[in-house]
Structure formats: structure tokens, C-alpha cells
Amino acid sequence: AYSCGSGGNEGDAGVGADHIPGTPTAGDPNSWMLACIGTGVSRPFNANDQVALNYLYGNVTGSNPIPDGNYRIVSEASGKVVDVDANLINDNGAKVQQWSWLDGANQKWSFTYLGGGYYRITSLASGKVLDADANIIAANGAKVQQWDWLGGDNQQWVLQPQGNGTFAIYNKRSAKVLDVDANNIGNDGAIMQQGAWVNGNNQRWDIQPL
Secondary structure, three states, X not given: OOOOOOOOOOOOOOOOOOOOOOOOOOOOOOOOOOOOOOOOOOOOOOHHHHHHHHHHXXXXXXXXXXXXXXXXXXXXXXXXXXXXXXXXXXXXXXXXXXXXXXXXXXXXXXXXXXXXXXXXXXXXXXXXXXXXXXXXXXXXOOEEEEEOOOOOHHHOEEEEEOOOOOEEEEEOOOOOEEEEOHHHOOOOXXXXXXXXXXXOHHHOEEEEEO
16 A cells, blocks of 8 residues: 555465564554655654564663562662552552552562573562563553563563663563653652653662562
8 A cells, every 4th residue: 555656455465464563453654664765865763663673683682680589679760669559469460550668579579580681570479570561562651560471572671781770671572661650750659651761760770689
């Protein structure tokens, strides 16, 4: 349908196409990956392009900066910790939020190094893992939640050290970072989400051993 303004549907050549998770199944008129673009025109990759490229060729990489063990994850911006909603602790999709430190198991996380720079981050309370919503994985503001471990790229995280001893926590699938809602930064219950890295203190985390 996007063939330089001429022609029609080019068809599937009898073999169909593989859908890349997190990208649309319909045409995307704003994609950089179209057949036609004017001479000398520069167009950035949009969010769907980035998800597709990350899926095919890999994305953010890291090292193994902390040993396996149990930690609390403290926001540089608020001093509050990453916390799973205790009222829904056994549920897939339970909200991950920030909260004042109460020494609860729902505020403690097990970091397991998987190799290749990636970690699994598991709630000690539920045994479920930190997970970015795969249905809207390309979006800034996509929900970060807990879910059963399925081995998905949306459940794997890279720890990138920052100069002050904190870390940016990047999602393998989206290459976006763990981010606490800056509009509610002083509040218990402010949601965890993913966002493009802008070097905000709401995106930097002090990972403290327990």
C-alpha cells in the first residue's frame, strides 16, 4: 500500500510475514522503513522502527555490575523504593510502584544474572518478575508490572552504571528505562513505567544489597 503512491497491495508472495511483537500489524505511514523517501530527506526511526530493529539485531547491552543477591531498589529522585502492590501480590499484572521503605518482602528483589548483560529481577514476596507490558512495548509510559517468568525479552533488564553510583535499568525488548512517574514523585503509590532515557533522577536507581 506504500509503494511510492502507485500500485496496490504487493501481496505476501505466498509465504506471509512474521509479526514482530510490539509492532503494528497494519501499515505505519510514519515508518522510516518505507520504500520511498525524497532525495536528501532525513527521517528518524520512529518507535515501531526501533522495536523492530531491537528485536532483529539486539539492543542495549551491559555487563555484570552487581552479584546475584537480594536488593532494594531506591529512587534517586524520591528516596522511595520499588514496591509491588501488596494487596495483589499473587496476581500477574499487579502494579509496581514506589513506596516508603517498610522492610516488606514486596519491596525486596532478587537479581539473577542471565548472561549477555541481562538480569532477571524477581519479587521476594511473589516469585514473579519485573515485566514491561509487552502489548505496548514501544510506548513511553508502558506499564511495568509483575508477571510469571516466561523468559521474554520484556522481562530482562540491563544495569548501566551512572557516574554517581546509581544505575539506569534498561528493558531488553524496548531499550527504554525503568522510570517513576515524575508528576507524582513525592507520593507513595506513584507508578513505575518505562520511558526513553532523558537522564532524569526519576530514572536513576540506587541498588542496595540486603
